[in-house]
Amino acid sequence: MTDSTVLSVDDLTVTVGTRRGPVRAVAGVSWQVRQGETFALVGESGSGKSMTLLAATGLAPRAATVTGRVRLLGTELTALPDDRRRKVRGRHVGFVFQDPMTSLNPVLPVGRQVTEAAEEHLGLTRRAARDRAVELLELVGIPSAARRVDAYPHQFSGGMRQRVAIAMALACEPDLLIADEPTTALDVTTQAQIIELVADLQARLGTAVVWVTHDLGVVAGIADTVAVMYGGRIVEQGPVDAVFDTPTHPYTRALLAARPDPSRRGEDLVAIPGSPPSPLDLPPGCAFWPRCPVRADPRCEHELPPLTPVGDGHTVRTFYRGEAG
Numbered sequence: 008m009t010d011s012t013v014l015s016v017d018d019l020t021v022t023v024g025t026r027r028g029p030v031r032a033v034a035g036v037s038w039q040v041r042q043g044e045t046f047a048l049v050g051e052s053g054s055g056k057s058m059t060l061l062a063a064t065g066l067a068p069r070a071a072t073v074t075g076r077v078r079l080l081g082t083e084l085t086a087l088p089d090d091r092r093r094k095v096r097g098r099h100v101g102f103v104f105q106d107p108m109t110s111l112n113p114v115l116p117v118g119r120q121v122t123e124a125a126e127e128h129l130g131l132t133r134r135a136a137r138d139r140a141v142e143l144l145e146l147v148g149i150p151s152a153a154r155r156v157d158a159y160p161h162q163f164s165g166g167m168r169q170r171v172a173i174a175m176a177l178a179c180e181p182d183l184l185i186a187d188e189p190t191t192a193l194d195v196t197t198q199a200q201i202i203e204l205v206a207d208l209q210a211r212l213g214t215a216v217v218w219v220t221h222d223l224g225v226v227a228g229i230a231d232t233v234a235v236m237y238g239g240r241i242v243e244q245g246p247v248d249a250v251f252d253t254p255t256h257p258y259t260r261a262l263l264a265a266r267p268d269p270s271r272r273g274e275d276l277v278a279i280p281g282s283p284p285s286p287l288d289l290p291p292g293c294a295f296w297p298r299c300p301v302r303a304d305p306r307c308e309h310e311l312p313p314l315t316p317v318g319d320g321h322t323v324r325t326f327y328r329g330e331a332g
């Protein structure tokens with residue numbers, strides 16, 4: 008861990024007790040994000056992206072057992088009692104979710120909501136909080152912010168509501184912004200505006216960003232580092248250029264092949280045949296084996312491949328070492 012490390016996740020495992028038995032949602036996941044860096048977590052639905060972030064920030068459901076170590080700005084979050092962890096998280100981490108209404112209260116004016124956390128964590132007075140709310144709404148590009156500070160969430164469009172949610176997430180000047188599929192529910196133009204807004208704010212404020220997405224196009228555009236998750240594990244991780252230029256895990260290669268590419272408009276997409284594994288019934292070896300078009304090594308079926316370095320900061324969990332790229 009270097010001095011500029013904001014969040015460091017070490018061997019994180021999350022098992023959720025369900026009526027059908029324990030579900031191992033996340034298994035032995037490790038990664039770090041540094042100041043000003045954008046770290047992208049990608050993978051199909053159910054691969055464990057959201058649970059990784061919830062557990063890393065102490066928000067896993069009650070039924071979950073979390074092991075491993077998480078440090079935020081050098082403080083070991085996993086060792087803190089709940090109330091202290093809540094305080095540290097509230098002060099240093101901002102969250103933006105897919106649906107802005109997850110964070111917004113429909114019956115409170117947006118200005119009050121934007122600075123509620125700042126009032127608690129930074130001790131702002133009501134008057135200073137209102138000024139700060141206007142400032143934050145201007146920062147995220149809400150037109151006529153001074154007037155709209157008293158408006159309610161339903162008086163904003165979806166894209167504007169997401170801007171309000173971003174303003175709210177930034178109110179305590181967090182060191183880390185967690186953006187969990189914040190553009191999925193928006194139309195393409197608004198998506199691009201929100202992505203640009205976060206990148207611009209990050210450049211100005213130096214915030215570290217963890218961006219959860221299914222969209223590899225977004226990753227290519229904004230991330231410095233990417234981790235690809237499958238069946239609760241990171242199967243490939245590294246600098247975005249390295250992972251995109253020389254993808255090594257057959258799953259990463261399949262995801263990249265399936266991605267819509269504007270330069271290949273008109274061509275059929277290659278969907279990955281089959282569906283992700285049930286976390287109740289994970290294969291003993293590589294979780295991608297049942298869908299893998301390569302099946303390069305007989306060990307893949309029964310033996311979990313170790314995470315192996317294949318380049319500078321680029322690691323992969325596969326026995327496959329075939330032609331890359």
Ligand SMILES: Nc1ncnc2c1ncn2[C@@H]1O[C@H](COP(=O)(O)OP(=O)(O)OP(=O)(O)O)[C@@H](O)[C@H]1O
Pocket residue numbers: 023024025030031032050051052053054055056057058059068286
């Ligand atoms: N509260 C819960 N109780 C039981 N199992 C859960 C719970 N939340 C998530 N899971 C299981 O944990 C696994 C990982 O879920 P998670 O939401 O982290 O995936 P994801 O990659 O974020 O998917 P998506 O892209 O759809 O949000 C899934 O198999 C899911 O069924």
